[in-house]
Amino acid sequence: MRKEKLAEEDFIEDPRYKQCNKEALLGLGLGLLNLVWWFAWGYGLGLKPPEEYTYVLGLPMWFFMSCIAGALLFTVLAVVMVKKFFRHMPLGEIEAQDGAESGASGEVR
Amino acid sequence: MAGARLDVLIPLIIYSIVVFLLGFYSLRFVSRAARRAGKGFLAEYLTGDRNMGGFVLAMTLVATYLSASSFIGGPGAAASYGLVWVFLAMSQMPTGYFTLSVLGKKFAIVARKINAVTVTDFLRERYESKFLIAIISVSLVFFLIASMTAQFVGAARLLEGAAGISYQVALTFFGLTVLLYTIIGGFRAVALTDTLQGLVMTAGMILLFGATIYAGGGVTRIIQELYAIDPGLISPLGTDPGTTSVAWVTSFWILVGFGVIALPQVATRAMSYRDSASMNSAIIYGTVVSMVLLLGMHLIGAFGRVLVGEVASGDLVVPVLTTHLFPNWLAGLVLAAPLAAAMSTVDSQLLVAVGAIVNDVYANLINRRIKRAAGFTLGCSIAIGAIVFLCAFNPPELLVWLNLHAIAGLIATFLWPVLLGLYWKRANTAGAFASIIAGAGSYLFLSSKLFQRWLGELAAASPQLLESAFFVNLQAGRTLGMHTVVAPVLISLAAFILFAYLTPRPSSAVIRKFWGV
Numbered sequence: 001m002r003k004e005k006l007a008e009e010d011f012i013e014d015p016r017y018k019q020c021n022k023e024a025l026l027g028l029g030l031g032l033l034n035l036v037w038w039f040a041w042g043y044g045l046g047l048k049p050p051e052e053y054t055y056v057l058g059l060p061m062w063f064f065m066s067c068i069a070g071a072l073l074f075t076v077l078a079v080v081m082v083k084k085f086f087r088h089m090p091l092g093e094i095e096a097q098d099g100a101e102s103g104a105s106g107e108v109r
Numbered sequence: 110m111a112g113a114r115l116d117v118l119i120p121l122i123i124y125s126i127v128v129f130l131l132g133f134y135s136l137r138f139v140s141r142a143a144r145r146a147g148k149g150f151l152a153e154y155l156t157g158d159r160n161m162g163g164f165v166l167a168m169t170l171v172a173t174y175l176s177a178s179s180f181i182g183g184p185g186a187a188a189s190y191g192l193v194w195v196f197l198a199m200s201q202m203p204t205g206y207f208t209l210s211v212l213g214k215k216f217a218i219v220a221r222k223i224n225a226v227t228v229t230d231f232l233r234e235r236y237e238s239k240f241l242i243a244i245i246s247v248s249l250v251f252f253l254i255a256s257m258t259a260q261f262v263g264a265a266r267l268l269e270g271a272a273g274i275s276y277q278v279a280l281t282f283f284g285l286t287v288l289l290y291t292i293i294g295g296f297r298a299v300a301l302t303d304t305l306q307g308l309v310m311t312a313g314m315i316l317l318f319g320a321t322i323y324a325g326g327g328v329t330r331i332i333q334e335l336y337a338i339d340p341g342l343i344s345p346l347g348t349d350p351g352t353t354s355v356a357w358v359t360s361f362w363i364l365v366g367f368g369v370i371a372l373p374q375v376a377t378r379a380m381s382y383r384d385s386a387s388m389n390s391a392i393i394y395g396t397v398v399s400m401v402l403l404l405g406m407h408l409i410g411a412f413g414r415v416l417v418g419e420v421a422s423g424d425l426v427v428p429v430l431t432t433h434l435f436p437n438w439l440a441g442l443v444l445a446a447p448l449a450a451a452m453s454t455v456d457s458q459l460l461v462a463v464g465a466i467v468n469d470v471y472a473n474l475i476n477r478r479i480k481r482a483a484g485f486t487l488g489c490s491i492a493i494g495a496i497v498f499l500c501a502f503n504p505p506e507l508l509v510w511l512n513l514h515a516i517a518g519l520i521a522t523f524l525w526p527v528l529l530g531l532y533w534k535r536a537n538t539a540g541a542f543a544s545i546i547a548g549a550g551s552y553l554f555l556s557s558k559l560f561q562r563w564l565g566e567l568a569a570a571s572p573q574l575l576e577s578a579f580f581v582n583l584q585a586g587r588t589l590g591m592h593t594v595v596a597p598v599l600i601s602l603a604a605f606i607l608f609a610y611l612t613p614r615p616s617s618a619v620i621r622k623f624w625g626v
Contacts, residue, residue: 011617011625020215024532027210031203035362042196043355046345050336053343058329060343063192067199071400078206078396086210086392088385091217094626 016089026081034074042066117272120441121448124309125286128302128452132290135298143483148224150482151472154295155226155464156381159217161300163390166382167205168307169300170391171399172453173378174204174369177263179403180310180447184410185423191335191342191414193353195407200361201369202403205396208370209388212379215531217388219623220380227461228373228527229469231380235530235623236538237616239474245522245545246465249373252519253462254497255511257455261501263424264451270428271444280501283448288494291456292487296381299456306449307398313446314405317427320434321412334415342414356590364517364594371524372516374457377464459497463490514556517594521548524598525605533609534620540609548601555593556586 046062056064142153152158161169179198187194219225223234229249233242261284268279290298325331335342347353369375382388406427413430420426431443467486500508511518525544529536554560564584567574574580582589588596 011621013624014218014626016218017215017624020213020218021532024211024213024215027207027213030210031207031367034203035200035359035366038196038199038202039359042345050340050344055329055332058327058332060192060332062345063196063343066345067196067404071199071202071404074202074206075396075400079393081206081210082389082392086385086389088389089214091214091384092221 014094016094019087019089023086026085030074030077030081033077034070037070037073038066041070114271114273114437116437117441117444118274120438121268121272121282121445124445124449125282127305128286128290131301131305132294132298135290135294135301138297139293139295139483145482148226148472148482150486151226151464151468152224153297154483154486155460155468156377157295157297157300159221159381159383160297161378161382161387163382163387164394165300165304166209166378166387166391167394167398169303169453169457170208170375170378170395171205171402172303172307172310172450173374173457174201174372174454175310175399175402175450176454177260177267177447177451180406180450181263181267181424181427184406184413185420185426187407187410188414188417188426189419189423190347190349190353191339191344192411193345193347193358195404195411196345197353197358197361198403198407200359200366202396202400203362203366204369205399206392207367208375209379209392209395211370211528212376212531214385214388216376216379217382219531223622225380227464227468228376228380228523229465230473232526232530232541233469233473235536235615235619236526236541237619238538238542241538241542241545242469243474246469248522248549249465249519250462250493252511252515253374253458253465254493254500255508256515257458257462257497258500258504258508259512260451260455260458261497262504264448265501266424267428267444267447267451270425271432271440277502280498283451284494284498284501287452287455288459288491288498291459292490292494296460299453299460300381302456303453306453309449310402310446311398313443313449314402314409316439317409317431317434317443317446318405321409321416321430324434325412325415328412331412331415335411338414342411354590357587357592360591360595363598364520364592368516368520368524368594368598371520371522371527373519373523374454374461376523376527377457377461455497459490459493462493466493514552517556517592517597518549518552520594521552521597521601524548525602529605529609534624535609535614536605537609537612537615539612540605540607543608544601544605547604548597551600552593552597555588555596 042062045065053060055061059068138153142150183194183198220231223230225231225234229242229245232245261280264283265276265280268274268283269276272279290302322328322331332343339348341348382391409430410426413426417426417429417433420429427447428444431440435443463486466489471485522545526541530541561584579589586593
């Protein structure tokens with residue numbers, strides 16, 4: 001097991017990938033959170049009999065929270081995700097040395 | 110023609126002229142690239158030399174995955190099932206940020222490392238199997254032809270109804286427009302026209318949305334009228350809780366939300382942008398635009414119910430609403446939106462089909478030194494376009510069936526080989542093969558008549574089975590109450606992991622190529 005690991009690591013992994021993996025996980029996490037929000041409000045409030053519904057701006061509360069507020073919230077969260085956590089990096093070929101630096105500082109414009 | 114409504118047609122004709130101009134603009138790049146050898150030409154024709162900026166990337170992504178069905182079929186379903194269908198459509202909301210962030214910059218970096226111009230290029234380099242590529246490319250072409258034919262038919266019917274021209278004329282108008290600009294301009298023309306089409310879709314939606322609410326007397330009144338027609342129209346269970354059940358509606362997050370990442374026409378976009386700044390801003394634009402369009406169009410359908418009542422066919426709700434609410438010349442502008450949605454889906458699919466034949470099969474499997482790349486590509490685009498066009502006159506039954514299963518079939522086939530190939534070093538050829546066979550196979554089996562007949566025999570043998578919800582769901586094509594696509598996605602994941610661990614890890618050359626500097 002240990003030997004295999006070593007064999008795999010005897011090359012320099014593209015240093016940009018660390019940040020790439022982080023961004024992918026963030027996107028996945030945001031998607032799952034979006035699903036939870038949508039499901040919890042939609043079915044949490046919506047499964048009551050319709051005569052007991054409360055309304056916001058004319059729309060049933062379950063729909064408003066799940067779809068309208070959810071859409072706005074997750075748009076804002078997507079903006080925050082990109083602005084706060086996503087980094088700029090070169091996408092083309094990099095030299096091993098450059099790459100190590102860009103991976104460390106994360107910001108290469 | 111006798112019933113032709115010129116005032117509806119003229120805005121549409123102007124629109125198609127603008128689209129042509131964008132095609133001719135891109136032709137300059139394409140003909141410059143035609144002097145390059147093999148791959149050089151295809152890089153321009155299939156990815157626009159990876160030069161998309163953020164706004165164009167966002168618009169082409171959204172316009173590609175929002176097809177005519179989001180503008181016609183979806184709102185129609187919302188009119189008959191109610192708010193639940195808007196709720197269901199919101200499962201597509203993440204696509205704007207999910208696709209780009211999960212395939213991410215890594216996909217763009219890898220595509221540059223291995224000089225991939227199609228998703229199949231990526232799979233070929235990663236799994237090193239010609240056989241795998243041959244299967245994938247051939248099935249891809251079939252699925253895409255079917256799906257394009259359906260878009261052609263939908264668009265032509267819409268034009269026929271709205272402009273009062275015959276189906277054949279409508280089909281010719283639509284077909285010539287979309288085929289001409291795509292064939293001469295390649296990916297650059299597609300991305301630019303998609304941007305225009307995205308804007309047209311948004312403008313049409315906003316006009317129609319405003320008019321619907323105004324004519325209905327405000328949101329509060331519309332919702333109360335819906336409640337009076339049927340309380341189910343404003344409940345997340347819908348008017349028919351058996352159809353729009355909790356599990357089924359939720360499973361659309363896999364079919365149209367997260368799974369979209371695996372569609373080749375969508376994934377190609379994630380390797381064709383200019384730089385990391387384009388991707389970052391595309392996530393923001395894409396999320397906003399897709400959220401507005403999805404919410405708006407489906408609400409129009411749901412609210413429209415109070416204005417047009419129950420229309421014979423759901424597909425007629427949007428056209429009827431449009432002609433009902435607007436003067437003719439404005440109706441033409443608004444109806445350009447669903448036509449744009451159909452065009453922007455077809456054009457991307459056509460390029461993926463052309464890429465599968467020219468790049469994946471011809472250039473990579475048959476003739477590695479493709480000399481007259483430009484001529485061959487052009488001929489191939491025209492041939493596929495002609496096939497789709499002819500099929501749309503009278504769609505063969507096989508195509509109708511293929512289209513019904515195109516999206517789910519592509520997801521069951523591509524999802525794990527792309528995702529795991531990108532992020533999991535241990536992913537190898539055997540795993541990818543197992544995943545594709547298990548995914549596509551189980552999907553075909555679960556949606557086949559054979560399986561239904563077999564269930565029927567089982568029920569006849571022991572009638573008490575019909576009392577179990579599990580069994581009744583299976584008969585309705587729902588495994589555990591969810592859409593048919595869910596089980597194959599899970600099965601193909603399990604098959605991938607199992608077979609990957611049973612067989613040797615991929616060669617270190619592949620790992621170096623994909624993960625090394």
